[in-house]
Amino acid sequence: MFYNSTRNSTVKVSSAEAITQGISADGGLFVPESIPVLTEDEIKAVGDMSYADRAGFIFSKYLTDFTEAEIHYCTDNAYSTKNFETESIAEIAHLFDGTYMLELWHGPTCAFKDMALQILPYFLTTSAKKINLDKKIVILVATSGDTGKAALEGFKDVEGTSIMVFYPEDGVSPMQKRQMKTQEGENVGVCALKGNFDDCQNGVKAIFTDNEVKNLLDEKGMMFSSANSINWGRLVPQIVYYVSTYAELVRDGEIESGEKINIVVPTGNFGNILAGYYAKHMGIPVNKLICASNINNVLTDFINTGVYDRNRKFYATVSPSMDILISSNLERLLYILTDGNDELIKEWFGKLATEGRYEVTDDIKAKIREEFFAGCCDDTQTKQTIHEIYEKYSYTCDTHTAVAVKVYNDYKAQTGDTTKTVIASTASPYKFSKAVLEAVQNGESDLDEYDMIDKLAELSKMPIPSALADLRNKPERFNDVISKEEQKKYVLEKLGI
Numbered sequence: 001m002f003y004n005s006t007r008n009s010t011v012k013v014s015s016a017e018a019i020t021q022g023i024s025a026d027g028g029l030f031v032p033e034s035i036p037v038l039t040e041d042e043i044k045a046v047g048d049m050s051y052a053d054r055a056g057f058i059f060s061k062y063l064t065d066f067t068e069a070e071i072h073y074c075t076d077n078a079y080s081t082k083n084f085e086t087e088s089i090a091e092i093a094h095l096f097d098g099t100y101m102l103e104l105w106h107g108p109t110c111a112f113k114d115m116a117l118q119i120l121p122y123f124l125t126t127s128a129k130k131i132n133l134d135k136k137i138v139i140l141v142a143t144s145g146d147t148g149k150a151a152l153e154g155f156k157d158v159e160g161t162s163i164m165v166f167y168p169e170d171g172v173s174p175m176q177k178r179q180m181k182t183q184e185g186e187n188v189g190v191c192a193l194k195g196n197f198d199d200c201q202n203g204v205k206a207i208f209t210d211n212e213v214k215n216l217l218d219e220k221g222m223m224f225s226s227a228n229s230i231n232w233g234r235l236v237p238q239i240v241y242y243v244s245t246y247a248e249l250v251r252d253g254e255i256e257s258g259e260k261i262n263i264v265v266p267t268g269n270f271g272n273i274l275a276g277y278y279a280k281h282m283g284i285p286v287n288k289l290i291c292a293s294n295i296n297n298v299l300t301d302f303i304n305t306g307v308y309d310r311n312r313k314f315y316a317t318v319s320p321s322m323d324i325l326i327s328s329n330l331e332r333l334l335y336i337l338t339d340g341n342d343e344l345i346k347e348w349f350g351k352l353a354t355e356g357r358y359e360v361t362d363d364i365k366a367k368i369r370e371e372f373f374a375g376c377c378d379d380t381q382t383k384q385t386i387h388e389i390y391e392k393y394s395y396t397c398d399t400h401t402a403v404a405v406k407v408y409n410d411y412k413a414q415t416g417d418t419t420k421t422v423i424a425s426t427a428s429p430y431k432f433s434k435a436v437l438e439a440v441q442n443g444e445s446d447l448d449e450y451d452m453i454d455k456l457a458e459l460s461k462m463p464i465p466s467a468l469a470d471l472r473n474k475p476e477r478f479n480d481v482i483s484k485e486e487q488k489k490y491v492l493e494k495l496g497i
């Protein structure tokens, strides 16, 4: 299997090269040349494997330059009860008849990003070795909250790497901020940026593609790589849990083999739902991929109209990990849907960069509408949904997941579709305890962050994840705040250049 760049189809690299480079030199994203297809029997067989073996099986289809031993080394280190609080790794909870919550947050940072970021450091260091790269890998991350912490946990003290994380100063939850400021490890750095997530991401992208910076690093025996979901090594582990969940539902008699399901994903950068798209095209029977957004609903509008327009107000919401106006991974979907038309992709994403807007062709609009449904909701509706689920099903979900539930309810009301449905539950409710607690008890709370957690534990009867409970006693190590203009200089300084 080789990988092309979405902005230059003649680029052809191995998975080890795609993973170490993160983003193609032309600014495009790496996509596999084709999507490997599983047979019905293969999918069934997945149901009887451990999560680590399920992952290994999927990876063997995409990372064909990795040996079996290398894949095992990666999956065994990432997907064990050493890092995850449940044996199943990706836990399926039953919400109500035919509706399943795919709890992807039992990892060390309590958000679904762990599913990929626990394994990415192993992919990266293994890939670097494979292609004889004798360089220190410097990870730069822009985060809307969850990626940063998950990447820090994944990379901390991993030999041959260092990691630097930028987050929007006022764009993350108090718990997320505290998680990052208290990060342990000798090879880690964390910095707040005056701006929003898109500023952080644009800055990181600009530094990545800056040739002067690249040469300076090269002289010092270092190279950049990315832990953002633009890295293929982030995306491929996310395909696993959709295949895994389907196989498990078949194994447990919840669905028939071959029966279609809907997949609902609370979406920001379009990584998680794109993994669902890949799973579908690998042979998982999917009826609709339902893309749920908060009030930063640029994707809802895009899927419904074919016009992507980021020229709009940016809102800080109670689901901050979805407060995004540029969904990077959409570029991969459009590349696939245009049958690899790199010229068209360059034209659209060029327009996005200069005018903040592009419109796809009617043919692409139709293809998108066939596979996707999109909806959005505001903070009030998000909180109402948390309250309703708590009252009706004694289930407590976080703000991001609630957006997905609300959009799914709207979808059902609008279409009458009764297809069984998997809802991606992307964070522990404890990670967004203020909003969740206020929603559950239907009133404001002035407790401090930790008392809120205790109160939420009392009401939800869910155990507090140990990683969050332990934060109370950790000292803050990182308090830098910079402007976006200072970002490049800051990175070079921290690297000793």
Ligand SMILES: *Cc1c(COP(=O)(O)O)cnc(C)c1O
Binding pocket: 111, 112, 113, 146, 147, 229, 266, 267, 268, 269, 270, 271, 272, 273, 321, 322, 400, 401, 426, 427
């Ligand atoms: C990152 C994140 C999302 C959005 O996922 P994308 O892959 O960026 O679409 C949703 N919910 C939570 C809790 C997240 O951390």
